[in-house]
Every structure is written in C-alpha cells, then in structure tokens.
Amino acid sequence: MTTSPELIPHLFRTESRRLISLLCRSFGLSNIQVAEDIVSETFMLAAETWGLKGTPKNPSAWLYTVAKNKVRDHLRRNSIFRESISPELKIEQQHADVVQLDFSETSLKDSQLQMMFALCHPLIPKEAQIGLALRILCGFGIVEIADALLSNKETINKRLFRAKQALREANVEMEIPEESAIPERLNTVLKMIYLLFNEGYYSRSQNETLRKDLCLEALRLGLQLLENPLTKKPQTYALMALMCFHVSRFEARLQYGEAVVLYDEQDRSLWDKSLVLRGEQFLSLAAIGKYPSTYHLQAAIAYWHTQEDDAIEKWEKILSYYNLLLQIEYSPVAALNRTYALSRVRGKSVALIEAKKLNLDGNHLYHALLAELNRGIDKAMVRKELELAISYARTSSDKELLKARLDAFNSR
Secondary structure, eight states: OOOOTTHHHHHHHHHHHHHHHHHHHHHOGGGHHHHHHHHHHHHHHHHHHHHHHOOOSSHHHHHHHHHHHHHHHHHHHOHHHHHHOOTTSEEETTEEEEEEOOOOHHHHHHHHHHHHHHHTOTTSOHHHHHHHIIIIISOOOHHHHHHHTTOOHHHHHHHHHHHHHHHHHHTOOOSOOOGGGHHHHHHHHHHHHHHHHHHHHTOOOSOHHHHHHHHHHHHHHHHHHHTSTTTOOHHHHHHHHHHHHHHHTHHHHEETTTEEOOGGGSOGGGSOHHHHHHHHHHHHHHTTSSSOOHHHHHHHHHHHHTOOOOOHHHHHHHHHHHHHHHHHSOOHHHHHHHHHHHHHHHOHHHHHHHHHHHOOTTOHHHHHHHHHHHTTTOHHHHHHHHHHHHHHOOSHHHHHHHHHHHHHHHTO
16 A cells, blocks of 8 residues: 555654653653654654555554564663663563563553653743653654744754753653642643643744644643543643633634734634534533632633624623633733723723733733724824834734734724
C-alpha cells in the first residue's frame, strides 16, 4: 500500500507523544532526550521503509515494535540506561535484548497523564512548560513552537534544553500525585492547558491552522484529564466548558484567516452549535463542586456570549460574573471586558468613568475600549483613542482592524 504524504506527519503528532511518555515512564525523566531521540529515529526509519515498501497494515504497531528494538539497541550500547532503569521496564540484566514495554491503551494513557503532571513541575518556568507541552504532549516541531510562541528556533531550543536539565537535576518522577496532593498539582496542570489554549485563541501568530491546532490540542489534554477519576474534577469540567464555548466561535472571530472580527460584528451562523451544546454539558457537570473556580466564572461568561439574544438580562449576567471573577482573581483583561459589559447595562457614560480608573495607558485594547465608550459623546476623543490604539497595537492584523474602524468613523 502506497504511503500517503500526510500519514507520517499525522502519526508523529498522535503517536510520538505516546511513545515518548511511555519511554520516560520506563527510563525516567532524566533520559527524556534519549526517549525523544529513539522516537525520532523510529519515524525516520518509517519514512525510509514505508517509502520503499509501502505502509504496513498496522502502522502504529509497526512503530511500537521498531521503538522497542531501538530501546534494546540503546541498552546494549550504553550501560548507563541499565543502571537507571525503573521497575516499570522489565529486563533481564544478562540479556539486554529482552525488552518488555507495555503498549496497551491503558498504559499509554497513564504515561501521558503522568507526563502532564511532570511537565508542570514548579521548577519549570511557565513559558518552558508550554514549550515542553507543545513538544512532548502535542508533537509540535521546534519551528511550530517558535511560531506559536512568537519566538525563534534558537530561543525555543535553549528554553527546552534548560527545562529538561531542570527535570534531570531535580530527579522529577513520572507519577500521578497522591490523591491528597491532586488539587494543588491539578491547578498547575489546568493552568498550563489554559495558557496553551490562549496561545491559540488569542495568538498573535498569522498562522490560522496553527492557532486552531493549539486550541484543539488543549481540548485533547483536557479530555485526557476527564478520563481519570483522580483528575475528573469540577474545575476540569469548567475549563473544558470554557474552551468549548470559545472554540465554537473560532471561525466567526477571524475574517479571511487573519483579521479579528469584533463580537458584535461576527456572523453568528458560523458559530458551532454542537460545540456550544458540548460546552453546556461540561458546564452542567462542573456544577457539582462546592466553590466556583475562575474557570467556572469564565465559562459562565463565555456561555452567555454564545447566546444570540442581546437583551439587557444577558449583559447583566455577564457583568455579575465579571464582578465575581475580579474578586477572586484580578486581571487587566477581565477588568476591561467587565467595563464593556457595564456599558451595555448602565450606559457608556457610567462605563467611561470606570474605564478611566483602570489607567492602562499603552494597552491598545484599553484605548480601543475608550474609543468605543466615547462614541456619541466626544468625536475628537474617539479619533484620538483609535489613533493611540493603532500606535500601540503589536500585530498587523490588530492595526488593520483598528485602522478600518478609524476610517469608518472618519467617513461618517
């Protein structure tokens, strides 16, 4: 059977993370680079062999067999591995060619979940956590990671090298924490997934496919957490609901793959109703907790944004949830969004007073909001704030959107 050009990249994205996680579970995180090398060599051989002989009947099984053989070869060549082997890898010390790796679906899923917790170790900086998650858990290449994080290959390589070094030096274990420690550690894992999602949803990258891939990978990681009773918690359901609601409007947010479309101007026929429904199901399951997390409140806000009715009751709900969210965890973005909701409930004049108190000069979103709130009140201020917003915008798509708003305003 002829090998499709898309098959090996697809398998690398889906299978490399499973193989690397399983090998690290067996060898220990101190050998994470070796695990990556083994997997890379496996896929290189697949590209070579399948190109000549065609695709095997079971490509995944072929990859697992080759990876096991390469583990055996490494063990033969390097005694250091034999000394650092963990109990999960059963091997006869006198016969390094007898390697037993558990490639069952349960084992592969457990390994990925353990890897998720390991990559969120507090010793690893947040930006490195995202980079490692994209590399190890999502199968992204260095160029893709650099694009997603608006960086360059050299910076990403250095960041990942330092993160792996920290894992080695701290001798971080591949394990799911004890049940008593799950809540605190799970918060870090959820934060990593949330940040990963935001890199896609609010990305300044011009690569539309990459933006969507980041969001879908975050959703996949969240679903993995829901498959384990220890991590199937209300806040996990809430984060899944939040991401579903946002992704449901993904297509409507981007015009021709680049320019961001404002909420009030979105084509609502492009909203994905099936994802809205899925989000509602997750939000319902999240309600079993005693106390709402920030994800609960953000999910509730996102839910109301998927409701097409623009009645004042809708914006009153959104405003009330923003008020609660800011009491639990203040952020400038939430404060800006809350001010817009306030304008829909109590009018622009009241919201303008609140907006000025935020004092976020230099933030293009802040100046864009001030321009919106001054509409119908002070034309000169609308023009001035839009010009400031354009000057502070950091991407061409943001600048184009703001220029279009300024041109439309000037033509009236």
